[in-house]
Structure formats: structure tokens, C-alpha cells
Amino acid sequence: MAGILVFVEQRNGDIRQASLQAISEAHRQAGGDVAAVFVGSGIGDAAAGLGAYGAARVFLADDPNLALYSSEGYGEAVAKAVESAAPNAVFFAGTAMGRDLAPWVAAKLGTGALADVVALEKDGDQFVARRPVYSGKAFATVDSAGSKPQVISLRPNVFAAEETGGSAEVVALDGLSLAIRAVVKDLLDTGGGEIDVAEADIIVSGGRGLKGPENFALIRELAQALGGAVGASRAAVDAGWIAHKHQVGQTGKVVSPSLYVAAGISGAIQHLAGMSSSKIIVAVNKDPDAPIFKIADYGIVGDLFDVIPPMVEEVKKLAG
Amino acid sequence: MNCIVCVTSVPDTASVIKIGPDGKNIDETGIKWIVSPFDEYALEEALQITEAKGGEVTAVTYGPARSEAALRDCLARGAHKAVHVIGGEATLGDSFTIAKVLAKALDGREYDLVLCGNMGVGTDCAQVGPMLAELVDIPHVANVTKLEVGDDSLSAGRDVEGGQEQVESPLPALLTCQKGLNEPRYAALKGIMAAKRKPVDKIEVATLGIDEATDSTYNVRSLELPPPKSEGTIIQGEDDPAGAAAQLVNLLRNEAKAI
Incomplete structure (x- = not known):
């Protein structure tokens, strides 16, 4: 089969970890026949480094008009690379x-796309993908019904990134016709130095049991002690206690960190759908019958106001 | 300012999902169908825009006969017109075919904005919006949580990891709407009564030149429930919360090796 092309994302020249995971998975699936397409401005120095993760060729689109993301600009570059690589x-x-x-890009190429894939295998000349549906309440095994090329997005932090020690030939993508109508004028940092729940390896979430917005301070303390992000249930977000970007659940973010701590969250099906694939789940809740305990690996039945502060102290002790 | 709002009908987010007898679809017994929650933000935004600037809101859906309830819900909340492309059971989750159908349904209609939900809850693809924008050749902004619409352009805030992209675009444009953009209204009784008299334009999908069977780009081989979890270690912490906390942190460190 004619190889895999991987779109590689960077922000200020730093390659995103999730993209390295995607190249590594492509390398595992297609051996040496992996190309990358790398788009931005002033990023030429970083391009060759993609060889270390298994890209044999890197199509480089380096243009001041591509400094910030746009589907139209970046999509044109990816489409040009598809033309050259015929993946x-x-x-x-x-x-x-x-x-x-x-x-x-899929629509531009006239093909379908499989989103949020968590496992891949080959069946003849097409990939068969496993993807969570109903926010992880079920898993679908799907293929692209023969449409080519197969466009596939891989869920971050599911596939391993591994160095292969190879080197890449860098090919400049020339003759791009950049007609960008929706223009990103600025990228504001709204994170305030906090880790985004979508990218966090550890998440501490609070819910209705916190009783008020001021008590998210407790959640934040434990999250900071663990080096994790602050999450929230829909009830807490809908009450206006915390911004929606923190919401974990079916209408918020679907996450799979290595540790998820749910404090004062009863575990509505809506919430469970967003975090049940976390590796280790910890629940702290007053109600021993709360549904969250059914999926918890560890739990404390008790008042979070009594349990969380000593937890913070114990975690701080570990850090020394 | 004329707005098109694309909506889809999905199982209520509180639904317990069971696998149907074919092993490829969910068991629809007892499922309550609702307008996909993200589509509610799209509809609300369109209603607010047309209330401020004039123009009409047309709700469009592609789905089986039962999807008409979703359109009646949109009409009850204030949409002026509705278009129902009938079909879609075979193409559930097939974002590209859905986008092609919607593109054909939009053909010949006048619009300044197309608004979609960020994703259809359930199939969880979040792909139809960007695909539709490409097919009808208008710019788009996905995952919008802030929006200002001028006479011939818009300014939108789009959430990305740890930040927000500030995007400017000429009209017409397509937006996919995310929670935080607005507070969707409920339908009032008066609206529900009025909705019954509003027109729904019905179109069979085959008349749009789409063959759901042969144009497929998404084939479900099987659908499974996640494996059940084994029982966890639950500590009774009412009497000695500090001791329970110490025990838990010790287990997380030494048994789970999670911290």
C-alpha cells in the first residue's frame, strides 16, 4: 500500500506531542512509507527532526501567511502534499x-473521515478503526467503505510516541495558492498558566458537592499538588461556579488521563461518559450509593471538606 | 441577515446505551430523541442575530421521519422555516455523506450564516460543519464560544487547548457552536402552538442525487459496550477522614503507581 501522510502540528515551532504519537503510529502501521506535512512560518529548522519519529519525507510549507492556523491555508498545504505523496x-x-x-481536508479530497480513533488495524488495503461513540458508552469498529484516501484523526495520549532514530528528506511545498478568508488574528492565552483538561495526565474534578464556587479552591489545591488540571461536572458549570472549558462529560470534554479524581460528583451518566476511560479513577463522596463508586478503582466514603485537605497534605509530603 | 441552522436528532444524553440485535446499531427501544445539545447553541445564536438584524432562520435536518420533532422544536423556539431531508438511517455517523446531503439542501437558498452544533452527540464526529463549509465553498470557524456579527463580516472566538483563537471572516460563513456561546431558550406554549402552523419543506434524499448505499464513506462493522470494570477499593472515611486520606494516597503511590 502507498503509505501514510501525517499532518504535524506545531505551536511557535514546538511540535505537539500528539503529532509525534500520530507519526509513531503511522510508522508502526506502514513501516518506512511515512511522510509528514509540516505547516507554519519560520519552522524549517524543526522539520528534519521529524525523521527521528519515523517520517522518511517531510513536506514543508513555510510561509508568513501560515504563521497562525487556518483551515483554508493549512488545508491547501495538506492537499498539495496529498497530491505529491498519493498516500x-x-x-x-x-x-x-x-x-x-x-x-x-477530507471534503476537499472528496473522501470520508474517521474521527477520534483509539485503535487501528489493517484489513487488506484499508484501515479498520475503533472509536468511542456516545462519549465512550459504546465503541464502534468502523471502516471507510472503500473511500480513499482514508482520513483518520487519532485521539491524543492513546498511541505511544517512540523514536526510531531515522532521518527525513525535507521537500518544500511550492506554488501554494493561499486564499485565506477566515483569518486567525491572534491566539489569546486563556489558560492563565493552568493545564487544559483536554491535555492533562492527571485531573481533579469537583461537582455539586462543593456547594459553591469558592470551594473550587480545594480542588485547585489538590490539582496543583498533583501537577494536574481542574475539571468540573456539568452541574458545577451550569451553576456558574466555573468556566465551561473545565467541564468533563458528554457535553464537555471527553478525557482519558492516567489519574482522575472526582470529588463531590455523584456520577451522572452524562459525566461518566466523559471520563470512564481514565486509567485510574478515584471518587470522594458522602453518599456510599453514588454511582461514581461503581466505576471507581479507589474511593473514600466521606465528606470532601474533611478528606481533600489531608489528601493535599499527604501528596505534598510525597513531593518532599 | 438570513441564517441556516443545521440540527440533528440524537438520544437524550441521559440514555442508557444498549446494543441492538444487528450488533451494529444501538437498541432504540425506550430512547428519547432530542435536538443535539450543541445544535441548541447554534439555533439560539441564529435567533438572537435575526432578532437584532432582521431576516429569517431556517432549520434544516437530515434524518428519518421521527426527526420532524427536532424541526418542530426549532420552530417552536422561533425558527421561521424548516427543511426536512428524509433519510439518513443508513448514513448515521457518515459525516461526508451527511455534509453532501446538506450542501445539496442548501443549494439555491440565500443565507449569510450557516450555524451547526460543534458535534452531533452520540456519533461524536464533529466533522459535518467543516466538511459542509468546504463543499459550499464558504469560510468557517469551528468550536465557537464568542461571536460578533457585523454587516458583512464576523469576529469569533474559538477555543483551542489552553487558549482562544480570535478569527475574522467575511460573510457568508459557517460556524460550529460550542457551549458557552449563549444560553438556549426554551420553547414557550405560544411558540409550540405557532410551530404547528409553520411550513416544513420535505425532501426525499434520493431526489437530491445521493444514493445512501453507494455513496457511503463510513461502515460500522460492529458496536460493543466497553468491558465492565472490576470492583474498586472503597475506604470508609466518615470517622477518620485524615487516616482515609493517608491510606488512599499511599495506595495511589504504591499500588496504582498513579502518583
Whole structure:
């Protein structure tokens, strides 16, 4: 089969970890026949480094008009690379950028797209993908019904990134016709130095049991002690206690960190759908019958106001 | 300012999902169908825009006969017209075919904005919006949580990891709407009564030149429930919360190796 092309995302020249995971998975699936397409401005120095993760060729679109993301600009570059590489499949990391770009590129190529894939295998000349549906309440095994190339976005932090020690030939993509109508004027940092729940390896979430917005301070303390992000249930977000970007659940973010701590969250089906694939789940709740305990690996039945402060102290002790 | 709002009908987010007898679809017994929650933000935004600037809101859906309820819900909340492309059971989750159908349904209609939900809850693809924008050749902004619409352009805030992209675009444009953009209204009784008299334009999908069977780009081989979880270690912490906390942190460190 004619190889895999991987779109590689960078921000200020730093390659996103999720993209390295995508190249590594492509390399595991297609051996040496992996190309990358790398788009931005002033990023030429970083391009060759993609060889270390298994890209044999890197198509480089380096243009001041591509400094900030746009589906139209970045999509034009990816489409040009597809023309040159004629791949069997095009992989994207399922980040905010990848989830926007992949479908746009697929439509431009006149093909379908498989989103949020968590496992892949080959069946003849096409990939069969496993993807969570109903926010992880079920898993679908799907293929692209023969449409080519297969456009696939991979869920971040599911596939391993591994160095292969190879080197890449860098090919400049020339003659791009950049007609960008929706223009990103600025990228504001709204995180305030906090880790985004979508990218966090550890998440501490609070819910209705916190009783008020001021008590998210407790959640924040434990999150900071663990080096994690602050999450929230829909009830807490709908009450206006915390911004929606923290919401974990079916209408918020679907996460799979290595540790998820749910404090004062009863575990409505809506919430469970968003976090049940976390590796280790910890619940702290007053109600021993709370549904969250059914999926928890560890739990404390008790008042979070009594339990969380000593937890923070114990975690701080570990850090010494 | 004329707005098109694309909506889809999905199982209520509180639904317990069971696998149907074919092993490829969910068991629809007892499922309550609702307008996909993200589509509610799209509809609300369109209503606010047309209330401020004039113009009409047309709700469009592609789905089986039962999807008409979703359109009646949109009409009850204030949409002026509705278009129902009938079909879609075979193409559930097939974002590209859905986008092609919607593109054909939009053909010949006048619009300044197309608004979609960020994703259809359930199939969880978040792909139809960007695909539709590409097919009808208008710019788009996905995952919008802030919006200002001028006479011939818009300015939108789009959430990305740890930040927000500030995007400017000429009209017409397509937006996919995310929670935080607005507070969707409920339908009032008066609206529900009025909705019954509003027109729904019905179109069979085959008349749009789409063959759901042969144009497919998404084939479900099987659908499974996640494997059940084994029982966890639950500590009774009412009497000695500090001791329970110490025990838990010790287990997370030494048994789970999670911290």
C-alpha cells in the first residue's frame, strides 16, 4: 500500500506531542512509507527532526501567511502534499486543530473521515478503526467503505510516541495558492498558566458537592499538588461556579488521563461518559450509593471538606 | 441577515446505551430523541442575530421521519422555516455523506450564516460543519464560544487547548457552536402552538442525487459496550477522614503507581 501522510502540528515551532504519537503510529502501521506535512512560518529548522519519529519525507510549507492556523491555508498545504505523496491514508492528531482540519481536508479530497480513533488495524488495503461513540458508552469498529484516501484523526495520549532514530528528506511545498478568508488574528492565552483538561495526565474534578464556587479552591489545591488540571461536572458549570472549558462529560470534554479524581460528583451518566476511560479513577463522596463508586478503582466514603485537605497534605509530603 | 441552522436528532444524553440485535446499531427501544445539545447553541445564536438584524432562520435536518420533532422544536423556539431531508438511517455517523446531503439542501437558498452544533452527540464526529463549509465553498470557524456579527463580516472566538483563537471572516460563513456561546431558550406554549402552523419543506434524499448505499464513506462493522470494570477499593472515611486520606494516597503511590 502507498503509505501514510501525517499532518504535524506545531505551536511557535514546538511540535505537539500528539503529532509525534500520530507519526509513531503511522510508522508502526506502514513501516518506512511515512511522510509528514509540516505547516507554519519560520519552522524549517524543526522539520528534519521529524525523521527521528519515523517520517522518511517531510513536506514543508513555510510561509508568513501560515504563521497562525487556518483551515483554508493549512488545508491547501495538506492537499498539495496529498497530491505529491498519493498516500493510502492521511493521519491527524485529534487536537482542536486536527479535529478542524481533518474533515475540511477530507471534503476537499472528496473522501470520508474517521474521527477520534483509539485503535487501528489493517484489513487488506484499508484501515479498520475503533472509536468511542456516545462519549465512550459504546465503541464502534468502523471502516471507510472503500473511500480513499482514508482520513483518520487519532485521539491524543492513546498511541505511544517512540523514536526510531531515522532521518527525513525535507521537500518544500511550492506554488501554494493561499486564499485565506477566515483569518486567525491572534491566539489569546486563556489558560492563565493552568493545564487544559483536554491535555492533562492527571485531573481533579469537583461537582455539586462543593456547594459553591469558592470551594473550587480545594480542588485547585489538590490539582496543583498533583501537577494536574481542574475539571468540573456539568452541574458545577451550569451553576456558574466555573468556566465551561473545565467541564468533563458528554457535553464537555471527553478525557482519558492516567489519574482522575472526582470529588463531590455523584456520577451522572452524562459525566461518566466523559471520563470512564481514565486509567485510574478515584471518587470522594458522602453518599456510599453514588454511582461514581461503581466505576471507581479507589474511593473514600466521606465528606470532601474533611478528606481533600489531608489528601493535599499527604501528596505534598510525597513531593518532599 | 438570513441564517441556516443545521440540527440533528440524537438520544437524550441521559440514555442508557444498549446494543441492538444487528450488533451494529444501538437498541432504540425506550430512547428519547432530542435536538443535539450543541445544535441548541447554534439555533439560539441564529435567533438572537435575526432578532437584532432582521431576516429569517431556517432549520434544516437530515434524518428519518421521527426527526420532524427536532424541526418542530426549532420552530417552536422561533425558527421561521424548516427543511426536512428524509433519510439518513443508513448514513448515521457518515459525516461526508451527511455534509453532501446538506450542501445539496442548501443549494439555491440565500443565507449569510450557516450555524451547526460543534458535534452531533452520540456519533461524536464533529466533522459535518467543516466538511459542509468546504463543499459550499464558504469560510468557517469551528468550536465557537464568542461571536460578533457585523454587516458583512464576523469576529469569533474559538477555543483551542489552553487558549482562544480570535478569527475574522467575511460573510457568508459557517460556524460550529460550542457551549458557552449563549444560553438556549426554551420553547414557550405560544411558540409550540405557532410551530404547528409553520411550513416544513420535505425532501426525499434520493431526489437530491445521493444514493445512501453507494455513496457511503463510513461502515460500522460492529458496536460493543466497553468491558465492565472490576470492583474498586472503597475506604470508609466518615470517622477518620485524615487516616482515609493517608491510606488512599499511599495506595495511589504504591499500588496504582498513579502518583
